[in-house]
Amino acid sequence: MSDEKPDLVDVQIDGEWHQFPKGTRMIEACREAGVEVPHYCYHPKLSSPGNCRMCLVEMGMPPRPRPGDDAPEPDQDGHLPISWMPRPVIACANTVAPNMGIKTTGELTETCREGVMELLLANHPLDCPICDQAGECTLQEFSVEHGKGESNFREQKVKKPKNVDVGPRVRLDDERCIMCSRCIRFTDEIADDPVLGFTDRGSHTTLAVYPGKELANNYSLNTVDICPVGALTSNDFRFQMRVWFMKEVNTIDVNCATGANITVHQREGQIYRITPRQNNDVNSDWMPDSHRLNFHWIHGDDRLTDPLVKNGDSHRITTWQEALATTADKLAGIDGSEIAVIASARMTNEELLMVNRLVKHLDAGHMDTIPRDGESDDYLISADHNPNTNGVKLVLGLDNPGSQLEAIKKGINEGRIKALLCLQENLVEDGGFDAETLGKLDFFLTSYPLANPTADAADVVLPGACWAEKTGTMVNVTGRLQRLNQVVDSPGQTLEPWEIVRDLIQATGGGNGIYSALDIFKQLTEEVSEFADLTWGKVGDLGVPLIETSETIPLIEREKERIAQGIIVG
Amino acid sequence: MALEVPPELEKEIDERITHYPVSKRSAVLTVLHALQHHFRFISEESIEWAAAKLELEPIKVLEVVSFYPGIRQKAPGKYHIRVCRTLSCAMAGSYELMDSICEKAGIGRSGVTHHDPVALSEDGKFSVEFAECLASCGTGPVCMVEDDFHEAVTDVDALLSQYK
Numbered sequence: 108m109s110d111e112k113p114d115l116v117d118v119q120i121d122g123e124w125h126q127f128p129k130g131t132r133m134i135e136a137c138r139e140a141g142v143e144v145p146h147y148c149y150h151p152k153l154s155s156p157g158n159c160r161m162c163l164v165e166m167g168m169p170p171r172p173r174p175g176d177d178a179p180e181p182d183q184d185g186h187l188p189i190s191w192m193p194r195p196v197i198a199c200a201n202t203v204a205p206n207m208g209i210k211t212t213g214e215l216t217e218t219c220r221e222g223v224m225e226l227l228l229a230n231h232p233l234d235c236p237i238c239d240q241a242g243e244c245t246l247q248e249f250s251v252e253h254g255k256g257e258s259n260f261r262e263q264k265v266k267k268p269k270n271v272d273v274g275p276r277v278r279l280d281d282e283r284c285i286m287c288s289r290c291i292r293f294t295d296e297i298a299d300d301p302v303l304g305f306t307d308r309g310s311h312t313t314l315a316v317y318p319g320k321e322l323a324n325n326y327s328l329n330t331v332d333i334c335p336v337g338a339l340t341s342n343d344f345r346f347q348m349r350v351w352f353m354k355e356v357n358t359i360d361v362n363c364a365t366g367a368n369i370t371v372h373q374r375e376g377q378i379y380r381i382t383p384r385q386n387n388d389v390n391s392d393w394m395p396d397s398h399r400l401n402f403h404w405i406h407g408d409d410r411l412t413d414p415l416v417k418n419g420d421s422h423r424i425t426t427w428q429e430a431l432a433t434t435a436d437k438l439a440g441i442d443g444s445e446i447a448v449i450a451s452a453r454m455t456n457e458e459l460l461m462v463n464r465l466v467k468h469l470d471a472g473h474m475d476t477i478p479r480d481g482e483s484d485d486y487l488i489s490a491d492h493n494p495n496t497n498g499v500k501l502v503l504g505l506d507n508p509g510s511q512l513e514a515i516k517k518g519i520n521e522g523r524i525k526a527l528l529c530l531q532e533n534l535v536e537d538g539g540f541d542a543e544t545l546g547k548l549d550f551f552l553t554s555y556p557l558a559n560p561t562a563d564a565a566d567v568v569l570p571g572a573c574w575a576e577k578t579g580t581m582v583n584v585t586g587r588l589q590r591l592n593q594v595v596d597s598p599g600q601t602l603e604p605w606e607i608v609r610d611l612i613q614a615t616g617g618g619n620g621i622y623s624a625l626d627i628f629k630q631l632t633e634e635v636s637e638f639a640d641l642t643w644g645k646v647g648d649l650g651v652p653l654i655e656t657s658e659t660i661p662l663i664e665r666e667k668e669r670i671a672q673g674i675i676v677g
Numbered sequence: 678m679a680l681e682v683p684p685e686l687e688k689e690i691d692e693r694i695t696h697y698p699v700s701k702r703s704a705v706l707t708v709l710h711a712l713q714h715h716f717r718f719i720s721e722e723s724i725e726w727a728a729a730k731l732e733l734e735p736i737k738v739l740e741v742v743s744f745y746p747g748i749r750q751k752a753p754g755k756y757h758i759r760v761c762r763t764l765s766c767a768m769a770g771s772y773e774l775m776d777s778i779c780e781k782a783g784i785g786r787s788g789v790t791h792h793d794p795v796a797l798s799e800d801g802k803f804s805v806e807f808a809e810c811l812a813s814c815g816t817g818p819v820c821m822v823e824d825d826f827h828e829a830v831t832d833v834d835a836l837l838s839q840y841k
Contacts (some may be wrong), residue, residue: 301737302734306740307744308740309744
């Protein structure tokens, strides 16, 4: 028993004995034992002030014998009897001890929960019908489970500020606030921007930003996620959709190489919001606002929905058959050495493998991708703003993506490169190409989700699905292989990029037996050694380490330190 | 506008902060007391000065300022009067005393709220607020004018005439 494993302690939870490492919080021990302890202020990634009192449980320890009395006898399993304390303790900030007993049911705990719920609701406006949080509000949930359905409070509720602009993206309703202080601790401890605080403490306690300041940091919307009630709401999402109507898809963020794990919430093909999904090796529970809100263009007016071919100075809508036939015709007269392919580090590994096939099939003389080097924000945003640069290195075998671009430009200008296939990239705006250079090509094909200046110069424009409309895998900055999952159907005649590349191969006389992105992943596991023995199932929702890159994610490193120091549970 | 803190006051505040070696944040109340004693109230500039002094965000100072009624957020009159209204004084006539002071000093208390308890005379000479027990329950009603203690106050004219 516990003598053999000094790091583990025996704890009885609701009558069952379990073992937990020393130092485990009581609330985490209960969670591991499958018993949920209701809570508001406690968050495993933040310090524990223990101020909401919702997690009160009954606790007991072995009785201490009076002097002269016999010590209590252990039972046949070695457990001592438990003498229950007359008062409850908070489960969030206390740790387990040897032979401790925890009761999460019973009269004492239930009375405590009822009392805490009644007090929390005393001044709450109960405006659930017009509150965005309804449906994912723990105040709602716990009042159903643990409240008593009526209140002794007959007086006027306290009036507090409503509809407060605390920042450009976050709105505050102080009457709904239950003073859990999660948002304050988040801005203090994670975002390092401590602008929130409680003023007028007492019966009028008010969550506020300091006059003249605002909650404007790039992680502000995480406070909306961790707010257990509807006090903090997102300007972008509020009043857009009831949460119970939306379907959630687990996928990853593609705005930088970190590949934050996210949940995308959609209804009937329309994306309404993106929230971070816990992955302690990638993004913890957080994500930057700039990445979270960068999805409205998916449903914008400038999406490409049909293949286009050049028609004089402009383009006309055509069919895939014609667009591909035109491409095959034009490429037929051009030697492989005169063809350049520019792919994208925003493509999945599966798409990149197809690009590799295309390059080999055409025997194209030039290939590269466009780098997006930026600044790391020292939190979650990587300096590499492409999501799959590591995938490019592995699958396309490019050691230094972007290094060939100048040579390709030069080749075009000198007439050595006659055809350019641009796959899922924006050469003019992101690749430093100009219309004059592109105009010198005999044949120029581009595919992209959005209309863009690059397409102006193209002979054939193919509409590609965007990140939320396709399935595949990417390798993040730390070398972690993660899955991108399709959230919504792509608009119009759009195809997934791997389909576009497959069709290009077939149109130009090549063949392959590929019918799905999963087929490509299987070939990837056979052709690229790092992927050997993997399946999408093994990659799962949280990804798997694929390669060593010696890169780290600053916020995650700091969080690990805080876990080691015992400040947070993690 | 930055706060102009005289060197002696800053020296005193620096000394007070040394009494809290573990966390500078703990010194926030003593710093505020010193500032209020000198400037008569805690202005936004005082909050920001104290925050900079203690290496805190101003909101952390505002949290404390807005909690204590004893820390004033707007300027009081030349003479600030605090009238006790706890039980003994209330029974001995503190509300009548307050009314009388207001009448004689020309103070309207209609704008007084939970968050803004101080009322000021039109000429700015007197300001008044209710206080809780001033520790002289046997001699109510009592009040304090600045740091002077007045017991069993019945003659408000005589009280006010002491302050020019």
